Amino acid sequence: MRRTLVIPLLAVALTGCSFLGRNTSCTLVGAESGVSAVWVPADFGGQDAARIRLCVNSTCKERTSGGPDDPFASLFVRLPDDVGASALPVRLTVTSAMSGDTVVEDSTRARLTRWNPNGVSCPPTAWTAAFRVHPDKGLVSPEGMRIRR
Structure with a gap:
């Protein structure tokens, strides 16, 4: 008798929420809303040869370009999670670390798209958008970007 009672209880415990009418199992992958920019450091010269500044609305982040042996580098400007599917102004400024001259300057609008990493x-x-920082063209699509080491 004891064995026949344990097996149904074990089956209920293993099915969890799906037994109670919920048939979606969610993972715990986190995500933040924001706009990212990626680039190949070698495109901008030697070690930290340029300073990359990315602004979305009035929030800006900046960093040096990185080492030429690094396959890629990136910046992420965080946005409020409730920003929604909007189009926000984005500005890019790349300056030479040696001379301080502006090497690349560009602006566009980021069309944010919904991202649910857990389904x-x-x-x-x-809500996210991504760009590639191109040394001649400024902000371009990251699609097809080949990262080589």
Whole structure:
């Protein structure tokens, strides 16, 4: 008798929420809303040869370009999680670390898209956009970017 009672209880425990009508299992991957920019440091010369500044609305982040042996570098400007599917102004300024001259200057609008890393019916929901920093063209799509070492 004891064995016949334990097996159904074990089955209920293993099925968890799906037994109670919820058939989605969510993972715990986190996400933040924001705009990112990636680049190949070698495109901008030697070790930390340039300073990259990315502004979204009035929030700015900056860093040096990185080492030419690094496959890629990036910046991320965090946005409020409730920003939604909006189009925000983005400004890029790349300056030479040696002379202080502006090497690249560009601006565009970032069209934020919804991202649910755990599935559409699971939290969190983040709103994101991404760009590649190109040494001649400024902010371009990161699609097809080949990272080589």
